[in-house]
Amino acid sequence: xxxxxxxxxxxxxxxxxxxxxxxxxxxxxxxxxxxxxxxxxxxxxxxxxxxxxxxxxxxxxxxxxxxxxxxxxxxxxxxxxxxxxxxxxxxxxxxxxxxxxxxxxxxxxxxxxxxxxxxxxxxxxxxxxxxxxxxxxxxxxxxxxxxxxxxxxxxxxxxxxxxxxxxxxxxxxxxxxxxxxxxxxxxxxxxxxxxxxxxxxxxxxxxxxxxxxxxxxxxxxxxxxxxxxxxxxxxxxxxxxxxxxxxxxxxx
Amino acid sequence: xxxxxxxxxxxxxxxxxxxxxxxxxxxxxxxxxxxxxxxxxxxxxxxxxxxxxxxxxxxxxxxxxxxxxxxxxxxxxxxxxxxxxxxxxxxxxxxxxxxxxxxxxxxxxxxxxxxxxxxxxxxxxxxxxxxxxxxxxxxxxxxxxxxxxxxxxxxxxxxxxxxxxxxxxxxxxxxxxxxxxxxxxxxxxxxxxxxxxxxxxxxxxxxxxxxxxxxxxxxxxxxxxxxxxxxxxxxxxxxxxxxxxxxxxxxxxxxxxxxxxxxxxxxxxxxxxxxxxxxxxxxxxxxxxxxxxxxxxxxxxxxxxxxxxxxxxxxxxxxxxxxxxxxxxxxxxxxxxxxxxxxxxxxxxxxxxxxxxxxxxxxxxx
Numbered sequence: 106x107x108x109x110x111x112x113x114x115x116x117x118x119x120x121x122x123x124x125x126x127x128x129x130x131x132x133x134x135x136x137x138x139x140x141x142x143x144x145x146x147x148x149x150x151x152x153x154x155x156x157x158x159x160x161x162x163x164x165x166x167x168x169x170x171x172x173x174x175x176x177x178x179x180x181x182x183x184x185x186x187x188x189x190x191x192x193x194x195x196x197x198x199x200x201x202x203x204x205x206x207x208x209x210x211x212x213x214x215x216x217x218x219x220x221x222x223x224x225x226x227x228x229x230x231x232x233x234x235x236x237x238x239x240x241x242x243x244x245x246x247x248x249x250x251x252x253x254x255x256x257x258x259x260x261x262x263x264x265x266x267x268x269x270x271x272x273x274x275x276x277x278x279x280x281x282x283x284x285x286x287x288x289x290x291x292x293x294x295x296x297x298x299x300x301x302x303x304x305x306x307x308x309x310x311x312x313x314x315x316x317x318x319x320x321x322x323x324x325x326x327x328x329x330x331x332x333x334x335x336x337x338x339x340x341x342x343x344x345x346x347x348x349x350x351x352x353x354x355x356x357x
Numbered sequence: 358x359x360x361x362x363x364x365x366x367x368x369x370x371x372x373x374x375x376x377x378x379x380x381x382x383x384x385x386x387x388x389x390x391x392x393x394x395x396x397x398x399x400x401x402x403x404x405x406x407x408x409x410x411x412x413x414x415x416x417x418x419x420x421x422x423x424x425x426x427x428x429x430x431x432x433x434x435x436x437x438x439x440x441x442x443x444x445x446x447x448x449x450x451x452x453x454x455x456x457x458x459x460x461x462x463x464x465x466x467x468x469x470x471x472x473x474x475x476x477x478x479x480x481x482x483x484x485x486x487x488x489x490x491x492x493x494x495x496x497x498x499x500x501x502x503x504x505x506x507x508x509x510x511x512x513x514x515x516x517x518x519x520x521x522x523x524x525x526x527x528x529x530x531x532x533x534x535x536x537x538x539x540x541x542x543x544x545x546x547x548x549x550x551x552x553x554x555x556x557x558x559x560x561x562x563x564x565x566x567x568x569x570x571x572x573x574x575x576x577x578x579x580x581x582x583x584x585x586x587x588x589x590x591x592x593x594x595x596x597x598x599x600x601x602x603x604x605x606x607x608x609x610x611x612x613x614x615x616x617x618x619x620x621x622x623x624x625x626x627x628x629x630x631x632x633x634x635x636x637x638x639x640x641x642x643x644x645x646x647x648x649x650x651x652x653x654x655x656x657x658x659x660x661x662x663x664x665x666x667x668x669x670x671x672x673x674x675x676x677x678x679x680x681x682x683x684x685x686x687x688x689x690x691x692x693x694x695x696x697x698x699x700x701x702x703x704x705x706x707x708x709x710x711x712x713x714x715x716x717x718x719x720x721x722x723x
Contacts, residue, residue, distance in 0.1 A: 165571065191573035203568035205561045207628060207690050216561045217572040219554045261568075268572050 116178020117143050119164075119195065119272040119304055124173030126156075126163050126328075133159045135328040136173070141272055141304040146294075148319035148336075149308045152348055155325040157308045158200055161274045165197050166190045177271065192221070196270035198261045200277050200308075206250030210241060210260055213249050217267035228267075235266040239293055255286045259293075266297075272304040279311045287311055291318055324348070372695040374548040377634045378541040381407075385537035401533045403641045404540030405598050407634065410621045411547040412590030414633040416583045417622065419556055421563035422492070424584075425615060426500040427591050429507030430477040432610030434592025435599035436511065436518050438473030439527045442466055442600065447526030454516045466530040470596040477592025480507075481585045489580040492566065504615065511607035523606045531601035539597060543590060548630045548692075550586065559583050616669075617644075620676045626686025631693040636686065640672065647671050 119141040126134040134156045141147050149157050162168040164175050166187040174183045182190045191197075205213050214235050218228035236242060239259040244252065249260055258278055265273055278294070279287045291314050298305045309315050315322070315336075322339040324332040332342040339345055368375075381404075388400045409431060417424045440448075440455075441464045448455055464472070488499055512521050550556045562569040562576040569576055599605060617640075625636015647668040655663045679686065 167567065187567075187570035188573050188575045191571055197571050199568065199571075203565045205564035205568065207564050208560060212557060213561075216557050216574070219557055220573040225552070225554065264572060
């Protein structure tokens with residue numbers, strides 16, 4: 106059987122160094138730097154249009170960046186094709202769910218392990234583990250296109266788990282979920298980074314989820330970093346309050 | 358014992374190719390035993406069509422890219438295989454200007470078929486890596502252009518193809534038995550390809566190429582693999598057809614045939630091997646029936662002018678209706694199988710003897 110070990114780099118850090126990205130005249134990311142450690146959950150927050158999704162797309166190679174560099178440990182992944190970045194140990198989910206709709210839930214998750222070079226049998230074993238972690242056992246044989254919305258999110262996350270990345274970027278995993286579903290997701294995600302030794306970066310607008318889940322926060326506004334630190338620290342930064350609540354609240 | 362069980366389990370969850378091939382095998386045996394010349398010819402063509410349609414399904418069904426170039430590869434396979442299988446005398450008669458090194462070559466049927474298939478695969482491999490970077494409409498247009506290019510070369514490369522004129526003197530090797538054997542073999546090849554790692558990755562890239570890349574799939578590479586295999590099968594089918602029809606011109610490998618093979622796949626269902634098989638059977642017999650109606654109407658003089666193109670018009674209308682009301686074909690992406698999908702998943706989970714990680718269970722109650 107082919108070796109299909111996870112994360113060939115086994116790096117401790119995902120490092121983003123002064124990344125800049127322009128869309129025509131618009132500066133979507135302005136010299137943004139961040140550092141994601143394995144085992145931690147980092148929240149990436151900011152108002153609409155602040156560049157969160159752009160940052161994820163730039164890191165994962167979906168969009169070329171204009172300047173700056175991205176590393177997984179020692180390995181530079183700047184402007185590499187997305188599939189190479191994934192193989193280097195970086196997984197992601199999408200803001201608008203992207204599942205393989207004509208494949209079963211099982212195949213959706215399995216194919217991520219297969220693309221790591223696992224045999225179908227070993228891939229099935231890994232897929233089942235990821236499926237159990239996200240509570241999808243009852244849905245394995247269903248086509249992904251037939252699932253209820255809340256479960257689609259979980260299949261996407263299970264698929265990313267089956268890739269066995271060192272770092273995982275979740276783009277609004279709680280978008281469109283009700284409070285109950287969002288809590289369920291939170292409980293599933295919370296123990297994962299420690300258990301898997303995985304660095305997790307989460308973008309979300311659900312502040313309740315972010316504040317409870319994340320060890321550290323990184324705040325963007327108009328493509329610039331305006332704050333970093335623990336949730337408590339970030340809550341006290343004037344620029345953050347201003348970005349979220351307006352100037353008057355910050356002044357008062 | 359354990360491997361025996363594993364094989365049984367695998368067979369149980371992969372009944373599709375058996376269910377598809379057993380009725381076809383029966384049909385072949387019955388027609389061989391009791392059928393007249395015409396019926397034997399029709400069923401022989403049916404199996405050759407099956408090779409072509411399944412070859413098309415391998416790429417188009419799994420990658421989601423409409424492939425107009427398929428029949429071009431059939432032409433490459435047909436011409437290449439006959440260049441190797443024809444006797445030197447026949448070559449001298451029909452291709453007097455043939456390159457000297459090709460003149461004395463005279464290989465048996467099967468090696469010639471394989472060489473034809475390999476030639477088609479080689480061309481696909483060379484042009485494929487660039488083409489497979491394209492998706493959607495851009496890919497379709499370029500593949501159509503490739504069909505035109507191949508056709509133009511076949512028409513003008515007189516030294517090896519006899520130009521636009523008919524090439525004759527090919528021996529008739531493709532019997533019903535041979536075409537049935539390969540038709541059924543290719544059912545298994547097409548089905549197994551879907552289940553290989555490459556086939557699975559290709560299907561994933563069909564549904565969403567960005568998500569596929571995000572889990573480490575090199576979309577261009579898996580598409581290329583599917584494209585080359587598909588061209589190989591098309592080349593093989595072309596060789597089978599050439600040694601059945603025995604005289605043909607480059608016009609046999611152009612729009613009419615493209616439409617015919619494409620309509621079989623689309624009517625049956627692009628997404629599944631079952632759909633490809635059902636579509637081939639339905640359309641092949643339907644076409645023969647329509648042709649019979651057309652002929653008898655003309656003989657009986659039912660209309661003032663002869664009825665021309667009735668078959669094509671009827672099939673086109675059927676194709677349009679299918680595209681409107683069942684865009685994924687008669688069977689869609691479902692495979693015919695004995696066990697349900699649910700049973701498959703049960704057998705899948707029974708393969709792991711590992712207990713559920715306790716932390717997951719706790720996680721739910723936090």
